[in-house]
Amino acid sequence: MATFFGEVVVAPSRAGVDDEEEAREETPEDQEIRRELEKKREVEVLWYLKSGTSAESSADKPFVCSRFIVAIGHNAAAFLSSFILDSVCWEVVGVVKLWNEWCRTSQTTNVLPTDSFCLFYRLISDPTVLLCQCSCYVAEDQQFQWLEKVFGCMQKEGLQVTILSTCPVADYKTQESTLTLPSPFLKALKTKEFKEHICCPLLEQPNIVRDLPAA
Amino acid sequence: MFVPCDRGGGSASSDFKGFTLLMPAVSVGNVGQLAIDLVISTLGMTKVGYFYTDCLVPMVGNNPYATAEENSKELSINAEVYWLPSKKLVVLQIRSPFIKNKYRPFCETLLSWVKSSNCARVVVLSSSHAYQRDDEQLLGTPLRYLLTPDLEKAVGSFMQELNWKEMEKVAAYPGINDTEKVLHIPGGGITKLLFTESCSKGIQMAVLLKFCSEGDNIPDAFALVNYLNEWLQLIKSEVNASLQWKIPSSWRLLFGNGLPPALF
Numbered sequence: 001m002a003t004f005f006g007e008v009v010v011a012p013s014r015a016g017v018d019d020e021e022e023a024r025e026e027t028p029e030d031q032e033i034r035r036e037l038e039k040k041r042e043v044e045v046l047w048y049l050k051s052g053t054s055a056e057s058s059a060d061k062p063f064v065c066s067r068f069i070v071a072i073g074h075n076a077a078a079f080l081s082s083f084i085l086d087s088v089c090w091e092v093v094g095v096v097k098l099w100n101e102w103c104r105t106s107q108t109t110n111v112l113p114t115d116s117f118c119l120f121y122r123l124i125s126d127p128t129v130l131l132c133q134c135s136c137y138v139a140e141d142q143q144f145q146w147l148e149k150v151f152g153c154m155q156k157e158g159l160q161v162t163i164l165s166t167c168p169v170a171d172y173k174t175q176e177s178t179l180t181l182p183s184p185f186l187k188a189l190k191t192k193e194f195k196e197h198i199c200c201p202l203l204e205q206p207n208i209v210r211d212l213p214a215a
Numbered sequence: 216m217f218v219p220c221d222r223g224g225g226s227a228s229s230d231f232k233g234f235t236l237l238m239p240a241v242s243v244g245n246v247g248q249l250a251i252d253l254v255i256s257t258l259g260m261t262k263v264g265y266f267y268t269d270c271l272v273p274m275v276g277n278n279p280y281a282t283a284e285e286n287s288k289e290l291s292i293n294a295e296v297y298w299l300p301s302k303k304l305v306v307l308q309i310r311s312p313f314i315k316n317k318y319r320p321f322c323e324t325l326l327s328w329v330k331s332s333n334c335a336r337v338v339v340l341s342s343s344h345a346y347q348r349d350d351e352q353l354l355g356t357p358l359r360y361l362l363t364p365d366l367e368k369a370v371g372s373f374m375q376e377l378n379w380k381e382m383e384k385v386a387a388y389p390g391i392n393d394t395e396k397v398l399h400i401p402g403g404g405i406t407k408l409l410f411t412e413s414c415s416k417g418i419q420m421a422v423l424l425k426f427c428s429e430g431d432n433i434p435d436a437f438a439l440v441n442y443l444n445e446w447l448q449l450i451k452s453e454v455n456a457s458l459q460w461k462i463p464s465s466w467r468l469l470f471g472n473g474l475p476p477a478l479f
Binding site: 034140141143144145172173174175176177178179180189190191192202203204205206207208209210211212213214215 | 269272273274275276277278279281287288289290292314315316317464465466467468469471472473474475476477
């Protein structure tokens with residue numbers, strides 16, 4: 001495709017599959033590099049048992065969970081820190097360790113609000129209530145893993161999940177301009193199994209949710 | 216991969232014996248996906264399940280084919296399956312791109328699902344970069360088709376009657392050796408992979424594609440869906456066929472929001 005200056009450029013396509021990627025055969029070295037990268041990008045979920053020692057997540061003994069609240073992104077995580085979490089009623093029970101081009105989280109549970117972290121808390125008075133603060137960015141290829149490894153440890157019968165997240169107002173699709181829209185505002189999406197009352201309107205078409213909240 | 220869902224009265228089943236599977240390739244201009252939206256929306260198809268897969272970028276929203284308040288609250292995700300038993304048609308819609316390095320596993324799983332669900336044939340709607348056409352392709356119709364050998368036997372002659380143009384092969388080494396020809400579908404996403412795999416697995420597959428560029432691809436979607444209709448006769452093709460296709464509510468605001476009055 002020629003541009004104004006006459007040089008030929010390859011137009012970026014929504015197809016999502018580069019022709020080069022398609023045509024190139026993987027050498028053993030390529031495969032090795034890819035495997036190493038995949039290992040580096042693996043999501044690890046570590047749960048801390050009552051005794052204070054850490055242990056790998058065990059799928060053989062899923063724990064009972066009645067409510068799971070997940071806050072994704074800095075704003076949602078800050079909301080939980082400001083209004084919900086405190087050291088009296090909540091205890092840290094787990095952490096997610098991951099690395100991607102945007103952030104790295106560690107095993108430490110002593111985090112600053114400006115750090116990238118993903119921590120799990122449990123309500124001391126009702127240990128079936130779990131909370132997750134995920135201020136780190138979970139990349140596309142890690143979202144499914146995160147999902148499987150976190151939910152894999154939970155008993156899903158009678159589980160109610162609430163996901164808190166934020167999106168820029170500029171991304172909101174509406175007939176009027178977003179400039180005059182009173183913000184911030186709340187919108188919700190719910191599964192048909194969710195029967196409780198929702199405190200805000202549902203997200204209208206053609207708006208969608210992406211990334212970890214969508215996963 | 217395929218998770219059937221409650222069809223409101225009917226039992227959830229994954230057997231589509233004798234059905235035609237219609238699906239898009241995520242390709243230039245998203246033309247295949249837009250065309251599939253028109254099919255699902257116009258025929259009022261019912262959702263019968265979805266794909267639980269780690270190969271596509273996650274997304275979720277409310278029902279993109281909503282026509283009223285009542286039916287606008289159903290969640291919709293990135294890969295869903297709809298059906299219309301009266302026309303023995305099952306449709307897969309893909310709403311997001313592939314995650315890096317995941318398109319091959321997706322194709323493999325998809326084709327094995329096609330076999331296990333007993334679909335009679337698969338029709339892939341796709342597109343290819345218009346700027347890569349050669350001089351001959353610049354003239355005449357921008358629509359092309361491809362048939363796997365198994366389907367060629369069944370419907371090849373019908374395509375001849377319809378006066379359809381088969382997708383040309385290009386030289387494998389242009390300028391050096393013009394005799395060796397290969398299939399090349401630039402911008403077609405997984406189209407070529409699906410097609411070549413289907414040829415080797417004996418799956419009856421047809422590919423219908425349009426040459427186009429990125430931009431407002433709604434007219435391309437209409438052209439492609441009318442092309443499909445010439446063969447499958449999904450709706451009665453009258454003089455102005457484009458008026459028969461119903462645009463879904465999710466196509467609103469494709470090019471942005473309203474403008475702030477303060478701009479003027």
